[in-house]
Every structure is written in structure tokens, then in C-alpha cells.
Amino acid sequence: MKRLFITLVLGLIAFNVQAQIDRSKIPTPGPAPEINLSEPLHYEMNNGLKVLVVENHKLPRVSIQLLIDNPPVIEGDKAGVSSLTAALLGQGSKSIPKDDFNEEVDFLGARISFGSQSAFAGSLSKYFPRIFELMADSAINPNFTEEEFEKEKQKILTSLKTEEKDVSAISNRVSNALAYGTSHPYGEFVTAESVQNVTLQDVIRFYEDYFVPANAYLVIIGDVDFEQVKGLVEEYFTPWTKAVPPSFQFSKPSNAQYTQINFVDVPNAVQSEVVVENLVDLKMKDEDYLAAILANKILGGGAQARLFLNLREDKAYTYGSYSSIGNDKYAPSTFTASAQVRNMVTDSTVVEILKEIDKIVKTPVTDEELKDAKAKYVGNFVLALERPETIARYALNIETEGLPKDYYKTYLERLNAVTKEDVQKAAQKYMNIDSVRVVVTGKGSEVLENLEKVTFNGKKIPVKFYDKFAKATEKTSY
Amino acid sequence: MKTPLISGLLTLFLLSVISAQEVTYEEYDLDNGLHVILHQDNNAPVVTTSVMYHVGAKDENPEKTGFAHFFEHLLFEGTQNIERGEWFKIVSSNGGRNNANTTQDRTYYYEVFPSNNLELGLWMESERMMHPIINKIGVDTQSEVVQEERRMRYDNSPYGRWREQMFIHLFKKHPYRWQTIGSLEHLANASLEDFKLFNKKYYVPNNAVLVVAGDIDREKTKKMIEDYYGPIPKGEEIQRQTFVEDPITSTIKAEYHDPNIQIPAILLGYRTPAQTNRDAYVLDMISTYLSDGKSSKLYKKLVDDEKKALQVFAFNGSQEDYGAYVVGALPVGETSLEDLKSEIDGEIEKIKTELISEKDYQKLQNKFENQFVNSNSSITGIANSLARNYMLYDDTSLINNEIDIYRSITREEIMEVSKKYLNTNQRVELNYLPEEATAN
Numbered sequence: 001m002k003r004l005f006i007t008l009v010l011g012l013i014a015f016n017v018q019a020q021i022d023r024s025k026i027p028t029p030g031p032a033p034e035i036n037l038s039e040p041l042h043y044e045m046n047n048g049l050k051v052l053v054v055e056n057h058k059l060p061r062v063s064i065q066l067l068i069d070n071p072p073v074i075e076g077d078k079a080g081v082s083s084l085t086a087a088l089l090g091q092g093s094k095s096i097p098k099d100d101f102n103e104e105v106d107f108l109g110a111r112i113s114f115g116s117q118s119a120f121a122g123s124l125s126k127y128f129p130r131i132f133e134l135m136a137d138s139a140i141n142p143n144f145t146e147e148e149f150e151k152e153k154q155k156i157l158t159s160l161k162t163e164e165k166d167v168s169a170i171s172n173r174v175s176n177a178l179a180y181g182t183s184h185p186y187g188e189f190v191t192a193e194s195v196q197n198v199t200l201q202d203v204i205r206f207y208e209d210y211f212v213p214a215n216a217y218l219v220i221i222g223d224v225d226f227e228q229v230k231g232l233v234e235e236y237f238t239p240w241t242k243a244v245p246p247s248f249q250f251s252k253p254s255n256a257q258y259t260q261i262n263f264v265d266v267p268n269a270v271q272s273e274v275v276v277e278n279l280v281d282l283k284m285k286d287e288d289y290l291a292a293i294l295a296n297k298i299l300g301g302g303a304q305a306r307l308f309l310n311l312r313e314d315k316a317y318t319y320g321s322y323s324s325i326g327n328d329k330y331a332p333s334t335f336t337a338s339a340q341v342r343n344m345v346t347d348s349t350v351v352e353i354l355k356e357i358d359k360i361v362k363t364p365v366t367d368e369e370l371k372d373a374k375a376k377y378v379g380n381f382v383l384a385l386e387r388p389e390t391i392a393r394y395a396l397n398i399e400t401e402g403l404p405k406d407y408y409k410t411y412l413e414r415l416n417a418v419t420k421e422d423v424q425k426a427a428q429k430y431m432n433i434d435s436v437r438v439v440v441t442g443k444g445s446e447v448l449e450n451l452e453k454v455t456f457n458g459k460k461i462p463v464k465f466y467d468k469f470a471k472a473t474e475k476t477s478y
Numbered sequence: 479m480k481t482p483l484i485s486g487l488l489t490l491f492l493l494s495v496i497s498a499q500e501v502t503y504e505e506y507d508l509d510n511g512l513h514v515i516l517h518q519d520n521n522a523p524v525v526t527t528s529v530m531y532h533v534g535a536k537d538e539n540p541e542k543t544g545f546a547h548f549f550e551h552l553l554f555e556g557t558q559n560i561e562r563g564e565w566f567k568i569v570s571s572n573g574g575r576n577n578a579n580t581t582q583d584r585t586y587y588y589e590v591f592p593s594n595n596l597e598l599g600l601w602m603e604s605e606r607m608m609h610p611i612i613n614k615i616g617v618d619t620q621s622e623v624v625q626e627e628r629r630m631r632y633d634n635s636p637y638g639r640w641r642e643q644m645f646i647h648l649f650k651k652h653p654y655r656w657q658t659i660g661s662l663e664h665l666a667n668a669s670l671e672d673f674k675l676f677n678k679k680y681y682v683p684n685n686a687v688l689v690v691a692g693d694i695d696r697e698k699t700k701k702m703i704e705d706y707y708g709p710i711p712k713g714e715e716i717q718r719q720t721f722v723e724d725p726i727t728s729t730i731k732a733e734y735h736d737p738n739i740q741i742p743a744i745l746l747g748y749r750t751p752a753q754t755n756r757d758a759y760v761l762d763m764i765s766t767y768l769s770d771g772k773s774s775k776l777y778k779k780l781v782d783d784e785k786k787a788l789q790v791f792a793f794n795g796s797q798e799d800y801g802a803y804v805v806g807a808l809p810v811g812e813t814s815l816e817d818l819k820s821e822i823d824g825e826i827e828k829i830k831t832e833l834i835s836e837k838d839y840q841k842l843q844n845k846f847e848n849q850f851v852n853s854n855s856s857i858t859g860i861a862n863s864l865a866r867n868y869m870l871y872d873d874t875s876l877i878n879n880e881i882d883i884y885r886s887i888t889r890e891e892i893m894e895v896s897k898k899y900l901n902t903n904q905r906v907e908l909n910y911l912p913e914e915a916t917a918n
Contacts, residue, residue: 032592107841161741163636168634303566316620340626379592
């Protein structure tokens, strides 16, 4: 294995050699630990499949992950076809009936599961070759039958029903649909009608189009030997036919034109879900990526951040309030700040969240906040070393996100170089205080009256009404 | 493609021996009664410091429920040397993470840091144990936060109250009849003095175990532990009440209406013995046999073959004094709850009357072996297991030996234990239903 040893100075090196402890002072850290970052072994097959192997013999177990990094897919009036494909994969293969397959996987104490464009397996190392074979066979030679298709369809229809009154599920669906529009892959959602439109043929076509090796990565981590893995991959993944997924265009979503409240009435709600959101064009390889995640960390990235300290620890409106900023190389991602709060304080929560966003956009963060936020990322970086999947993840990110080869080797250095000005610029660019959408999902009869009175920076914020499926609607009278 | 050679492989598996790395540890007591467990693993520069207190919802006064969980919040408010609002900041600005959780039996606090901050983690937990600040502002704030937690987890969440509803009926005398979140009314009526007394009684070194796991030097660590924890005064001996339930002898039928759901659920709950009892381990295997994995009996029959259930689940919640084995299902389409119940009963009847097959028995053994290997895969997980095994099972070595208990369980025992506990007249049948449609 090729190894790279880097020693990084993480902070101040201080030795505490006092004989007596002084518990009134925070203990100072010891010398910074040495960081060893190794790299996975990798190679590429002729059909395009890229293989990454991390040998780690601490425990006698192996995980196998197949990821297909295709661009997002629009499912349109057949939304649900990808979920059905996922449900029908891993039900045996052309040569192993479903029941025998399930029985054998369980018998070996192992797990195999599928997404519509991914697969995962985990087992003890002694059963690894067989589990590898079973996973590969069911991935490449799936067993799609009409009977299973009908059954999975019923299950999806029933589970849609289970979330009909679920405030979080409704809030999620509507906030994505409003941010992206329902004809964007990230904004569309599954309904009973769209599931009814899907046929088994659609599933087979979806599988044939997208479950292909061009953008596929196979990541194997654990108690294995590289040569053994190579042999197994050659044997079981060579038959996977080389193919590239179809590509198509989708509309470019745009942000709201002005800050507004989008209200969804859910009469059974005892808490309101408040989600403040806007789209962001952010990729990991962007110059200001670290500044953007630091800005988010200071605003709402944990229990030490401004939103939590204000909305929970100071005002006790909520169990927790957080923000997040995503990144995506294919389409815009979102910045969101959210909280679940009791009905009575819904309007005040909207104002407080907007205030916090306004503040981080208009005023530089303090030196201490920036130092602390950086320290948290340094800590995350060190803590992640415990998990063998970390080095696989780093290698995958470098490959799929188009990052420089030394991205993680220079990570701490670049993190350290971010200034207060960089953070503010990123906040200004990615947190659009003048054009955010505030999606409130809650009990109209208790929260709406005050919500309609909300003003911010001297201006009244207009309220628009939507139903549970993100369709514009009229205000209900209570 | 080769066909599976299950029978041929069987003999091979029976001979195989587990090679999972043994977890080494060292344990001792300080003079004030604090139990200490150290686990050294220098593979990665990470250290976990954690304290488990032997106090949970079952130690609460029935008129003052929710205290243990409330303390899980309150003890982040600050100490004599850590100002209010600083706790999370100190952890985060030193690159760590922290959290806490409460069950009906114990409360657990932990931090994970890069290993050069070991002393910081030790200091913080010692501050919390030695002199936390319990004042009005902290109590008032956390009392509202806990109300929001209850709304989020129980009142606004689909199926959020099944456990609460089941336990109300399974336990009549034992404090397991209330949930850790407790009564909001009790919390609102509690005085500052009540909270201070609760703290003085339970959050003392002689009622706690400190675990330090990860990238440490054991001798230096011991010295620091003595420095920070040695001066904490021992608390009074804790007198614990025991509660004995009368056996359930006729089916308890119950019903609950949840305004957040559309699809009903059937839940069948059996009261089971203490988690240290061998029968509790047997019930773990029964639970796995019935509902873990696609080839498990209930899943295969109800979800896969007959397509009557959206989901089948079982939960063997072992606890210190008693446990609860709950099996349940959500119907698909027109299937009635009665129908699901009789299907589940059919499978339970089988384990009571016939031995499970040799092959299914071996499958169970393989599953538990896999689980055992995975249970020791992170330092944080190891720290939690060491604390739990010491405090609630009185046997730290279970971290390496628990698998032997499962290995020694026979097919005959599985049948015997099923007969002993899984009887219809010994259970609660809870119909968990959508709210009835109102005329509108």
C-alpha cells in the first residue's frame, strides 16, 4: 500500500507540567497528534467500473459499496420509478430465486441492500467471497417479475399514506418543490397517481438506462487482500456491459424574487416546521467552499452555533435549530435554516431566524467565532481518521468532485487561511436575505394570524398559501 | 452461477472460530467509590471520555416524573468553573463532539476529542460531577426545551406514542410504566429544591462509572483521573426500592388514537424478565428468528408471501428489572388488524410447539456472530458497552464473552422460553389507530 505520512501542526503546542491541577482553568491541549493519511488502492476495469480498496484488518469484516455517480434523473409523471427499481433490485438474480437468495444472505449473517443506482453489502470476512458474488449477480442480472412489481407498488402506495399527516414529511416535500419547481429532479415528488403510472417495463428501462458502469465506483473496505479482491472483481464484474447513461436537460431553478412566507396548513400539527431556504450554486471545488461551510457552521452548524444558542438556549422555542449548506456538481443545492417550534412562537421564530441570517450577512463574524469554527473542522478531520471508510471517501471526493489530488493533504492549511472577510463574502453570496423563501408548515387556525403580521427590517413579509402538494391555493378562513 | 451449497457448508461453519479482536481493559475504584474503566487503543488519535450514572426514569418519584431526563439537559447548563452557555462552545472549539442520553435505567454523558484533549474531557466530566450549577434560569429554559422535545418526538410525530401506550399497560406497579420524558406537569411544578436534592442523591461518584477509551497512555491517564475526580466527595449510599409486578394472566386489550397517522398498527407486547436473566438472551434470538431479515418467519410470511403487511417489526427491549418483547405490524390494503394478529400468532404458536430447524438455528448463530463483531467497531461504541456491562450487568467482561451466552442457547431452550412468555393471555394487545373522522 502506498502511504503518505504528513505531520500537521494542529494548534498551539503546550505542555502542562504543573504538579497541582488548577480546575478553575480550562486544561490546555497536549502536543498535536500526528496524522497519517493513506490512500486506497485503485484500478479501473475496461467497462469503466472504478475499484477502490482499503485494507483494514482490525476486525474480521468487509463492506462492499457500489455507487453510480450519474446526473440527476427526472421521473416526471412516473415519479416513483426509481423507488420501485430500488425495491425490485436485490430480489435474487436470473439464476437464484428470491427466496433462496434471501435465505442464503441471512444464513451467512450478512446484509445486501440496493438503491436505484447503488448497492451495499456487509459481512464477516470469511463469507466475503460468496457475499460479493451474490451482490454482483443480483446487481448485474436482476430478477424483475410482475408479481414482485405489483407487491412493491402496493407497499409504496401504503407508505405514502403513512405520511399523509406527517408534518415533517409535508414540510420536506413542499420546501423542495417550491425551491426547485416540480419539474426539476430535486423538486418533483412521488404521488399515488404517479406510482400508478409506472409499469414493470418502465422499471426495466430505468435499470437498463442508469444501472451502468460508466460512472460507477466499487468501494471495498475491511479485512481483505487486494489481490483477492481483484480476482473477484474480474470474475464477477467483467460481464457488466459497458454503457453510458442517457443525458438530458432540465430547467434551471431560480430563487424567489423577494422574501416571502409560504404557508401550508396542517390542522393536526402541534408544532410548526419553519424552513428558511434559498438555492446556492456551490461545489466542493469552488474557491470559497470552505468559507461557505464556515459561515454556515457559525450560523447554525451545531449546539455552539448562533441559531441554537438563540432559539433554544436563550428563548427555549425549540428542541434545536440548525442551518445547512449543500454542494452539488450537477445542479443548484440549497441553504436552509430551520426549527420545529410550538405553535405560539411560530411568527417570532421566523423573525429570529431572519435576524440571524441578516446579521451574518451584514456584520463580520468575530475572531473567536472563526477560530472556534475552524477548530471544529480540524477536530472532525482528526476524529474521522478512526473510520477506515474516511480514506475511501476522500479518494472518491477527489475523483467525483474534480478536486486537486492534494485536496485533503492541504485541507487544514487552506481551512486555516480563511479570513473573516472571506466568511462574510460567502454569507453574502449564499444566504440571500432579500430573496429567501420561508416555508411554514403548521396549524393555520393557531399560527396564521400572527404570521401575517410579521415584518422584517421595517417591511411586511407577504404570505402566500400552498397545499400539501405545493400547489398555490387560497387562504383558508378559520 | 453456482447454486448455494448450504448443507455442505454447514459443517464448515460449525467448526469456525471467531477471530474478532478482544477488547482489553483495566478497571478500578477511586476512594470515593467512582468506578473507572480504561481501554487503550492507539490506532487513531481519538479519545472518548464518558460517565454513566446509575439513575434513570425508574428512580423517579411517581409524582415527579421526568427528572432523570431533565437532568440530562440541566447538566449542560454550567458548573462552578464553566459558565452558562459555554459547554458546547468549549467542546466544539477544541474539535470535539458531545452528547447525552437517558433510559429508564441510566443516564450517559460523553465527549469525543482528538486525543491531545484528553485532559479537557476529563476536566469537563469532573466539573459536572463535582459542582454543577442548578439555578432558576437553567431550570426555566430547559423546562421549555423539554416541552418542545416532547412535542417533536411524541405529539407531532406519526406513531410517536406507541411505546408510551404499550408500557402504560404492561406495567402497573413498576416505574417502567412511565417514559423517560416524564410528565410535563410534574416538571413544571417541581421546585428548585427538588432538583437540587435529586442531584445530590444520584449524581455522585459512588453511583457512576467513568470510561476513558482510545488513544491514551494509561499511567498518565490514571494520574489525571485521580487529580480531577479524587477530590469529589462520596455521596450517601443509595437505597433503591424494588417493584414486583403481578403476572399478567388475561389479555389486556388497549386502543390508542393517533391524530398523525392514516394507517393503523397492531402491537402485541409481552412482559419479559430482567436483561441479566438468561431467558432475555433467548428472547433476543426469538426476536431475530421471527422478524430480522427477509428470510425471517414473520417478514417472509406477512410481507413477502402473503403481502398482508407493509412492515413487521419486533423489539426486545431488555432492561434492568424487566423487559418488553413487542411484535407489531402495519397492514397493506384491506387487511384487518385481527387478520395480522392471527397470522403473527400462527408463527408464534409454531415456535412453542416445534423445535426450530437446525439450519435456522445455525442462521441465528451466524447473525449473532456478525452482530458481535460489528458491536466493537468504534471507540465510542466500546466505551458505551464497557459502561453498560459494568453498571447494568455487573460484568464488564461481557464485552468479550456475551457471544458465548448466545452460543450456548439450544433449540430446546428457544421452545421452552417461547412457551413460558409468549402466551396470548400474558400480553397487551394494542390497536394503534388513526383518529376517528369527525363529521365535517
